[in-house]
Amino acid sequence: MAAAALGMVAPPVEAGCVPVLQLQEARCVPVLQLQEAGDVVLEVATLDGAAQVELTTPAGSSTSGPGPREGEISPEEIGGPAAAMPSEGEIPQAASEVDRLKGEIHGEIERVKLVQEVRGSKELPCIWRVHPSIRETEKEAYEPKLVSIGPLHRDNKILQPMEEIKLMYLDDLLGRSNRNELGNYIRVISNCEQRARMQYAEAVPLSRDDFVKMLVVDGCFIIEYFAKRVFKKAQETAPLSGVRWGFSHLRRDLMLLENQIPFFVLAKLSEETDIPFIGKRQRPLTLMDLALGFLRIKLSAEKRPQADRVLHLLHLHHLCLNPSAGAEEPTAQHSPHGQVEHQVPRMIPNATELDKAGVKFMKKDGASSHLMVSFLNGLLEIPFLPVEEATSTRLRNFIALEQCCPQVGNYFTSYGVFMDNIVSAESDVALLRKHRVIESKLGSDEEVAKMFNMLCKGTHLNYGTHYNARLFVDVNAYCEVARHRWRASLKSTHLSSPWTIISLLAGIVLLALTIVQTVYTIIK
Numbered sequence: 001m002a003a004a005a006l007g008m009v010a011p012p013v014e015a016g017c018v019p020v021l022q023l024q025e026a027r028c029v030p031v032l033q034l035q036e037a038g039d040v041v042l043e044v045a046t047l048d049g050a051a052q053v054e055l056t057t058p059a060g061s062s063t064s065g066p067g068p069r070e071g072e073i074s075p076e077e078i079g080g081p082a083a084a085m086p087s088e089g090e091i092p093q094a095a096s097e098v099d100r101l102k103g104e105i106h107g108e109i110e111r112v113k114l115v116q117e118v119r120g121s122k123e124l125p126c127i128w129r130v131h132p133s134i135r136e137t138e139k140e141a142y143e144p145k146l147v148s149i150g151p152l153h154r155d156n157k158i159l160q161p162m163e164e165i166k167l168m169y170l171d172d173l174l175g176r177s178n179r180n181e182l183g184n185y186i187r188v189i190s191n192c193e194q195r196a197r198m199q200y201a202e203a204v205p206l207s208r209d210d211f212v213k214m215l216v217v218d219g220c221f222i223i224e225y226f227a228k229r230v231f232k233k234a235q236e237t238a239p240l241s242g243v244r245w246g247f248s249h250l251r252r253d254l255m256l257l258e259n260q261i262p263f264f265v266l267a268k269l270s271e272e273t274d275i276p277f278i279g280k281r282q283r284p285l286t287l288m289d290l291a292l293g294f295l296r297i298k299l300s301a302e303k304r305p306q307a308d309r310v311l312h313l314l315h316l317h318h319l320c321l322n323p324s325a326g327a328e329e330p331t332a333q334h335s336p337h338g339q340v341e342h343q344v345p346r347m348i349p350n351a352t353e354l355d356k357a358g359v360k361f362m363k364k365d366g367a368s369s370h371l372m373v374s375f376l377n378g379l380l381e382i383p384f385l386p387v388e389e390a391t392s393t394r395l396r397n398f399i400a401l402e403q404c405c406p407q408v409g410n411y412f413t414s415y416g417v418f419m420d421n422i423v424s425a426e427s428d429v430a431l432l433r434k435h436r437v438i439e440s441k442l443g444s445d446e447e448v449a450k451m452f453n454m455l456c457k458g459t460h461l462n463y464g465t466h467y468n469a470r471l472f473v474d475v476n477a478y479c480e481v482a483r484h485r486w487r488a489s490l491k492s493t494h495l496s497s498p499w500t501i502i503s504l505l506a507g508i509v510l511l512a513l514t515i516v517q518t519v520y521t522i523i524k
Contacts, residue, residue, distance in 0.1 A: 125201040126311040127152075127260045128404040133458035134396075141393040142400065144253040146246065149218050151204045151211070152258045166221040173224040177274035184272045185216045189265065199262045199311075201404070218261055219269045222254070222313075226290035227275050251294075252390060257400045260312035266291075267307055291316055315408060318398055321369040322411055346463045348421045348475045351428040354380065357479040361435040371415050375471050378478055382432075388441040392451050403459055414467035416455040423452040
């Protein structure tokens with residue numbers, strides 16, 4: 001038999017059982033046909049073809065007979081015939097999958113390297129989507145209502161009607177002077193397309209042509225809108241005339257973090273634009289003139305931010321309100337109480353508790369920014385802040401900018417934490433209104449308190465080095481002095497009104513007379 005020819009002893013085979021044959025050949029296994037009593041035929045094909053195992057039984061017999069005897073192994077125990085011999089191509093296919101994934105990862109690495117090379121080692125993205133942990137508290141504060149600027153909200157269907165108005169503003173800008181040519185705009189923006197793309201933290205899914213076109217249309221729209229505002233003709237513009245809320249929404253939308261284009265794009269478009277001036281001006285209007293006019297901020301030439309330092313319009317507004325731009329941020333190490341950085345308290349008492357501790361509140365007159373809070377000798381001076389519907393949106397986007405771009409500082413985040421601390425209930429809002437520190441245009445004091453309490457939710461602040469760190473140290477140190485509380489309690493209890501003062505004086509006089517009478521009686 002064939003088995004004997006190979007020097008193998010085949011055990012007896014029963015119907016339904018398959019003997020185990022160990023045939024060790026590198027590439028080719030000869031076909032064996034073992035027939036014992038006409039019961040079972042086992043065929044094994046070569047490895048170069050498909051692995052096949054066929055069991056045949058004579059008519060009338062069944063392969064589902066009794067299980068294997070002791071020492072025998074059934075096909076199921078070895079995973080079946082097909083499992084024992086992998087088909088051709090399985091190993092090469094796995095290697096191909098590994099190579100493909102390696103190629104994709106290397107491609108991503110090269111893309112990141114290219115981005116860093118184009119962006120430069122010191123230039124970081126400045127236009128971000130707001131992080132979900134911050135956005136979830138008030139989603140509407142970060143989304144435009146009227147116009148989309150830049151790529152992040154470009155596909156919002158609600159904002160599509162303004163696309164036609166942008167084109168009309170572009171046409172108005174081209175009509176201001178023969179020098180204003182669309183071809184020049186396209187040329188200068190095409191030259192800085194890669195740099196502009198790198199200002200966005202996420203990949204912009206637009207082709208080069210679409211991206212350049214978007215920057216030209218959006219940038220020219222902004223410049224023309226600024227010009228109309230300066231020349232007091234924006235209200236006469238047909239597309240927005242009769243829409244009383246249009247300009248307030250437009251102003252709001254241009255100050256959203258997610259609704260920005262790089263400031264250098266506006267600067268390059270402005271350099272190619274001629275805006276004839278009217279009146280007694282001795283020089284043409286610059287982009288900074290137009291932008292500050294839009295922001296309603298007056299700054300002398302020496303105090304104006306340098307255009308090459310400005311990231312975008314929101315950052316320009318941030319710089320103008322920054323009380324110490326370019327100066328070192330105050331830290332606890334400079335505190336007169338000699339505290340070290342890690343000992344800076346994370347909280348200060350609310351307004352009601354500060355009042356009981358003897359802290360006096362005063363509206364700070366002449367402050368150029370509502371960030372200029374100060375504390376000295378028990379007097380807490382806070383610049384006036386009108387609280388309205390737009391206040392939350394404005395503060396939130398300043399804070400979001402600081403969270404995404406740490407290089408701009410933490411001024412508004414620090415201010416938000418300060419206001420969150422001193423306003424914890426309606427009574428605190430009422431106390432600040434009493435001292436004319438804030439003016440509420442919302443429905444109730446409860447809404448004002450809620451606005452401040454949610455302002456910095458989800459944000460991060462380094463409490464050891466934030467802008468108001470010194471103030472936190474000094475306020476807490478003042479409140480820990482017992483005599484300040486005693487003096488405040490005396491004032492609140494006995495000197496809160498003319499009648500209590502009269503009663504106190506009457507009591508003092510009566511006590512003095514009683515002492516005099518007692519002494520006189522003893523002497524007599």
